Amino acid sequence: GNIYVHALGNRSSGHSSQENIRKAIPHLEIVVRKKPEDSDSLFTLARLYRMNNQIEEAEEAFKKILKNRPSSRSALGSLAQVYSDRGDYAQVIELLEKAPQENISTQLLTALAFAYHQTGKLEEASRHYESTLEREPDNQQVRQIYVRVLVARQEFERAQAELERLLEADEENGEAYRLLSEVHRREGNFEEAERAIERAREVQPDNIEI
Numbered sequence: 001g002n003i004y005v006h007a008l009g010n011r012s013s014g015h016s017s018q019e020n021i022r023k024a025i026p027h028l029e030i031v032v033r034k035k036p037e038d039s040d041s042l043f044t045l046a047r048l049y050r051m052n053n054q055i056e057e058a059e060e061a062f063k064k065i066l067k068n069r070p071s072s073r074s075a076l077g078s079l080a081q082v083y084s085d086r087g088d089y090a091q092v093i094e095l096l097e098k099a100p101q102e103n104i105s106t107q108l109l110t111a112l113a114f115a116y117h118q119t120g121k122l123e124e125a126s127r128h129y130e131s132t133l134e135r136e137p138d139n140q141q142v143r144q145i146y147v148r149v150l151v152a153r154q155e156f157e158r159a160q161a162e163l164e165r166l167l168e169a170d171e172e173n174g175e176a177y178r179l180l181s182e183v184h185r186r187e188g189n190f191e192e193a194e195r196a197i198e199r200a201r202e203v204q205p206d207n208i209e210i
Helices: 003-007 018-034 039-051 055-068 073-085 089-098 106-118 122-135 140-152 156-169 174-186 190-203
Strands: none
Touching (some): 089 106, 106 122, 122 140
16 A cells, blocks of 8 residues: 555554654655645655654755745745744734735634634734634634633623623533633623623533533
8 A cells, every 4th residue: 555645544543654654754755856746745754744843854844845835825824833833823914914815715714713812912813713713603612712811811791792602602611611600700790700600510510621
């Protein structure tokens, strides 16, 4: 069978071993040296580097692909993930803000919002989470993260409105009730806060964080 297929197989089910990855890398390095214009082989090599924890090599390979093919969403997303994996959110921001807007998928827009969130730039994070939700209004996971940003910015009225939308979509969302309790508490509505946290405990009795 194809060594690259085996190396990039279903990792979650154990079909891709580190041994296959290590065997595939030198073969692909030869291919890329002989055909430097072969972006597909270079992308596969970059993925293998990342899977083999050769982060610097992966970064350089993804950068080379983007230099030759600036419109490559897959390379853009992969490079952003490399930066995110090592906690370099400033690099994620720089990379994605410079990218052509037509290349920014919803997933990358969420990654950009998260990077701003992690660097404490809450206004920018809020703006990009809003843009994500304009594209995907049913993305409740992003909406819940957006609420956390609104709470951190003390925009309690907007946070409560978003929490109502979350609870309309899922009445058993314990985290939404917990956040609602926090909003009420920070606004001084302690009875409402207690009711919300009790509801959170009802729907998620095993959640030790509530």
